[in-house]
Amino acid sequence: MDDLLSEFLTETNESLAVLDLELVKLEQNPNDPGLIGNIFRIVHTIKGTCGFLGLPRLEAVAHASENVLGKFRDGEQEVTAQAVSLILASLDQIKSLLAQLEAKEAEPAGDDSALIARLNALAGGASAAPPPAPAPEAAAKAPPVLAKPIIEPEPAPATRPAARAAAASEPKAPKAKEAKEAGEPRGEAAETKESAVAAQSIRVNVDLLENLMTMVSELVLTRNQLMQILRGQKDSEFGAPLQRLSHVTTELQEGVMKTRMQPIGNAWAKLPRIVRDLSHELRKKIELQMHGADTELDRQVLEMIKDPLTHMVRNSADHGIEMPAERVAAGKPELGTITLNAYHEGGHIIIEIADDGKGLDIDKIKQKAIATGLAGEGDLAAMSEQQIQQFIFKAGFSTAAKVTSVSGRGVGMDVVRTNIEKIGGTVEMKSQRGKGSTFVIKIPLTLAIVSALIVECAGERFAIPQISVVELVRAAANSENNVEWLNNAPVLRLRDRLLPLVSLRELLHLGTNAEKPSETFIVVTQVGTYTFGIIVDRVFDTEEIVVKPVAPILRDIAMFSGNTILGDGSVIMILDPNGIAAATGEITVSESAKLAADAAAKAGLRSDLTSLLLFRAGSASPKAVPLALIARLEEIDLGQVEYSHDKPVVQYRGKLMPLVTIEPNYQMGKEGRQPILVFADKDHTMGLVVDEIVDIVEEQLKIEVAVDRPGLIGSAIIAGKATDLIDAGFYLTQAYNDWFGTHSDGEFSGEKGKRVLLVDDSPFFRNLLTPLLSVAGYEVTTVESADRALNLCEQGQDFDVIISDIEMPGLDGFQFASTVKNASRWQNTPMVALSSHATPKDLDRGRAAGFSDYVAKFDRDALLHTLSEALNVERGAA
Amino acid sequence: MSKDIGFDARGKTVIAGGTREFVSITVAGQLFGIPVLQVQDVLGPQRITRIPLAPAEVAGSLNLRGRIVTAIDLRTRLRLPPLPEGQNGMSVVVDHGGELYSVMVDAVGEVLSLGDDTAERNPATLDPIWRDVSGGIHRLDKTLLIVLDVARVLDFSARAEAA
Incomplete structure (x- = not known):
């Protein structure tokens, strides 16, 4: 095959994969100009390349799609699901043409006029304006945006001279060179690559990499042997060069290793499109969430799990997620969620595929198992649910009532399992009726070189x-x-x-x-x-x-x-x-399932959990402080403690850090080492001297006994023991007021005197945040409910900014915000939401309700930052 | 290849005038032959790493110029007592399915070129364990040589059945 053609095929296929993703994103955010611009540009590139290579059919289809996209971009046409479907259909057509092109090395004969007519109708539908007229060669505007994937919408032809400029500035870019060799005009060739970041990368045969890896492995061995010999000799002149060789070898090894690693996101790229298509086809509402897409794994492994993953996601969409009506009837949100999660754990990669659908139907599996003769009724009666569920991994087993184009053809989970086991992985499944199913794939990192501890036993x-x-x-x-x-x-x-x-x-x-x-x-x-x-x-x-x-x-x-x-x-x-x-x-299976269930239960509660650092200081009773407030844990040499104005300080990172003790009359030792908790606030740091750092725990915080003593918020049961919760804010003020002076002339003078209303039902947070905000120069008023806050409003009090919790008895944060924003005197007061839930969905909801921002609880810096931002916005607007 | 020899020897379907070369080895006084093309190396005593939980026949593994070779004790395989203390054996490294194995024997002798005309099939009375690894017998002037079927030697599961 012609080099140019094969290059074009690879590149266009990659672009199409990107397009699939972007289009699905576009459907969700129809008004994102950056996204539209990007999509338009990619399609434009494809069209341009087709024309240049003399592929009229492809060019015509791409051109028609481009017209529609142009309308989107110019805002003349709304982005609708229907329109996106049509664009996707045309991309599919392009794909199929490409496949034939690859097989026959020539464009197949045929007619796409129907598709093109539909596209044109759509493009012409909204306005009679001709397809985007070539804009004047406004080249001057274009250059700086070229390299960025997301750009402001701009006339497409303008990118052309820019591409040329880019190619000219990088004359060594491989493709530009190739094109030149092929005797093609250079600017045109450069344009084919404008979408790819290809100037920075080259394609290398995988075998070559594998070979390199093997050789590096041998090199590492030889290096190790040399180092061993060197250890046995004193003052060898080989010492220094061998050390260098060793370093270089290590770096080489890491480098080669990296060439083989790819983010798992590469295997996921196609999934959003698949799920989107499925949800349309099956008339279900499905959202695909992907976490840990940048988890890297060996490319061989990646290739092997691509298909199983796709299959399992399809399965979840088809079998797992119910029809919207069923979901609503079952008391679940209409929108079903499929979650992909990847992470490293103990030398393995764990990939979880979870759905919140109906779970496996044990009765159906039983029937099917009997029908296919895999087990008798007697056997089944003796089996646990867990064991029965395992039948889905048997060949020819599908519980889908009818065969759809999606799944239910009886090839499936057995193939998935075989494929995964082939690479030394395992797949586990847990399912709960009505709650959904989770598949956990565990695959080894199978890296050729590992770091190992050498031990001896019995010689x-x-x-x-x-x-x-x-x-x-x-x-x-x-x-x-x-x-x-x-x-x-x-x-x-x-x-x-x-x-x-x-x-x-x-x-x-x-x-x-x-x-x-x-x-x-x-x-x-x-x-x-x-x-x-x-x-x-x-x-x-x-x-x-x-x-x-x-x-x-x-x-x-x-x-x-x-x-x-x-x-x-x-x-x-x-x-x-x-x-x-x-x-x-x-x-055993049951044990691990129980563990998993515990973990799931934990995960469910996680939103209420707070990471706490347990320590001892002064008295024997354990003390705790939210981990998020602590910047660092350090150990200081007591010999280095100096005194200034009778206050202990220590030099820390080139600055003086005041040390504060829990008990005012606590005497620090004169020598030895002492652990301290470092609290940092802007440029200032404070060290809280403690006796011992005990543990970090995740607990649900419930103040049992409120204590009326400065520095303590109250007592709670943490890790099974009565524990004093210390008020970090109190100690901060101690250090700051005594040492740095008051804040009025400090960092936050701009915010001085700004009135903040803090609405939170939890005394803990009120106690925690009040000193914090006061230290930052705000005047703080606290109330424990939204109703109280609204009372203040009626009484005629005014605030510069309102911070509100979301989960509260009575009016919750969202309702509170809507009430404030709708026809209250406070409607122009910026509001900041404070919550332990900070998922994007909550964020959107918060925005819709009228909050200007959303801050996670305990994120001190973010809160202060957000407050000052909210105030600045207000000031700017005024 | 070893299988072919076995068949030939057993079936007496002799390739006219063919001769085969064997590396001769001795185990407990008995002469064996390993087809020379399978032999990669002949080693003296080696430092061998024990492999816990491995079958008894596996003496351990050793490093042969950067390759890891699994050592098989032929005496154990043939249910013979171990080599007396203080006596050092030798090893013949053979290739089987891309993996290297070092067959530990008492001594390694010269390479013998044996004609098919001296080949005999295994006598029916031969011990089943020995018959299992034998690819036939060659009649030499003063002694008999057992052709060692390397694939059978390395297949311990068959031994379990035979035993």
């Missing part, structure tokens, strides 16, 4: 992937860490928790211990949610190792994930923490 050395290792504990009979026995099960007390232990010696049958060693080491390992300790005799250092698969005859030993050659040339086995956990832990 044999083993490698444990560093990524699973949480910490190392030395256990000796006379130390505080001592292995204890419950019957025959060894356990370790680790920071008030009991850690189950696994003896590597027994696990691997390395022979019984002749004499009890005086000390052992425990490698605390985490697999998923399960943490356990591996008992080993000795721990060496960590080493970069090249994972090599074990010989086929050893593959069924689950304890090993591979083997490797160490720097000294010896072969060692790599332990597989997953295998060890599975062999020794009591994690």
Whole structure:
């Protein structure tokens, strides 16, 4: 195939993938000029390239679509679902033409006039104006916007000279060069690439990368061997150059590794379009949420999961999400949600596909299982729901009542599972009737080089992937860490928790211990949610190792994930923490399901949870402060504490930081180290001296006892203990007023005297925020409900800005805002919402109700920033 | 290839005048032959890393110029007692399905070129475990040579059935 043509095909296909996404976005935000501009530009590029390559059919279709898009862009035509569908249809036509073009290397014969006529009708529908007339060559305006994907709408032809300019400034851009070689006019060729960021990247054959990877692996091994030899020699003249070689090798290794990594978003790019089409076809309302699209994984793995993922999302849309009417009847929002979530966990990538649909129908699965002879009625009666659900992974199993074009053809989950298992992954499913289903795919990162901890047991050395290792504990009979026995099960007390232990010696049958060693080491390992300790005799250092698969005859030993050659040339086995956990832990299907359910329950509550830092200071009772208020945790050397005006200060990051103690008469030691909590506010920092930092917990905050003592907000039960919640604001004021003087002449003088109304039903937040805002120079009035606030309004009080909570008894924040904004005296007062929920949906709702901004609770900086912004806007408007 | 030899030897369907070359090895006084084309290397005593939980026949793994080779103890495989203390064996590295295996034997001898005319099928009375790995017998002047079928040697599951 002609190089130029194949280049065109690749590039156009990529552009089309982008277009699919952008168009779906456009449908949701029909008024985004940047989006329209971008789409228009891509289609225009396709059209231009087709013309240049002499592909009249493609050009005609692209041209007609471009006309419609031009109308959108100029605001002459509204963006409707119908119009977007038509554009998408024309893109599909372009795709099919491209496919044929690829197969035959020539444009197929045929007629697209019907489609073109529809497009033209749409373009002409709103106004009789001719298709966007070529704008005057207003080149001067264009250049700066070229490189940016989102641009202001502008006349398309104007981009042409700009592209030419870009090509001229980058004469080495590969494609421009190619085009030149092909003897084509350069400006035209440059235009074909204006959509791509291609000037910055080149295409490389994957095999080449794989080869590079293998060679780098060998290089790492050789480097390790050299370093090992060097260690045995003193004052070798090879020392310095070897060190350099080592660094370069490491960087090379990282670089090559990166070339193989791709964000998982690449595999997701097609999904929004698929879901959109499906929701139209099936007449369902479906929203696709994607989180963690930038999670990177090896491209081989990525390729392998693309299809399973697509399949599962289709499944969720088709089987999972109910018809809008059914959803409403079931008390659920009309709009069904499919959530994709990807993240790294312990050397694995976890991908979750969740829907809030009807869940799996156990009865249907039972019927089907009996009908297909997979199980008898008796067998089913003895099975747990979880086991019955697993049937969907069997070949030829589909519970869709009828075969649609989408799914229900009986090929499906079994293929998905096979594909995932092929790359060493697992897929788990949990489903709750009426609540939805969640699939969790877990795939190994399968990177060729990993960092591993080398340990020894019974004279044999083993490698444990560093990524699973949480910490190392030395256990000796006379130390505080001592292995204890419950019957025959060894356990370790680790920071008030009991850690189950696994003896590597027994696990691997390395022979019984002749004499009890005086000390052992425990490698605390985490697999998923399960943490356990591996008992080993000795721990060496960590080493970069090249994972090599074990010989086929050893593959069924689950304890090993591979083997490797160490720097000294010896072969060692790599332990597989997953295998060890599975062999020794009591994690069964039901257990993990329970864990997952707990996690889900936790997730559901998360909005009410607050991360708290627990510490001890002064008295013995534990104290807590919201983690979000703390900038850093530090440890200071008490010898460095200086006194200025009798106040303790310490030099911190080139500045003086005042130290504040919880108890006014608390005496700090003279030497040793002391932990401090650093609170930062603009340029000022304050260190709160504590005795010990205990833990970080997530708890639902409920003040049980209010305390009438400065510096304390009250007491709450945290981590099962009565804990004093300290009022960070109080200590801030202490440091600030005593040390920096009052704020009237400080940072916030611009805001001085501004009156703030704070509406929040929680005394905790009122107590927390009042000092904060006062410190920032605001005059704060607090009320505990919207009704009280409205009373103030009637009484004729005025405020410069209102901060309101969302969840409140009585009138909630949204209602409060609407009331204020509709015909109250305060309708011009800016309002800021304060909430623990800050999803984009809430944001939109808040905006609609009249809030000018939305701030997450505890985000101090954001709140102050938002307040000053809201006030500035008001000032600007006035 | 080893299978072919086995068939030929058993079936006596001899390729006219064909000769085959074998690396001769000795285990507990018995002469064996491994087809020379399968042999990659002959090694002296090596540092071998034990592999816990592996089948008894797997002595461990070793590093052969950057490649990891699995060592198979032929004595264990053939249900023979281990080599007496202080006696060092040797190893023959063979390629099987792209993987390297090091077959540990007592001693490695010269390469023998054997004609098909000396080939015999396995006697029916041969121990099942031995018969399992034997690709036939060659009659030499003073002794008998068992053709070692490497694929069978590495297939431990078959041994379980045979035993």
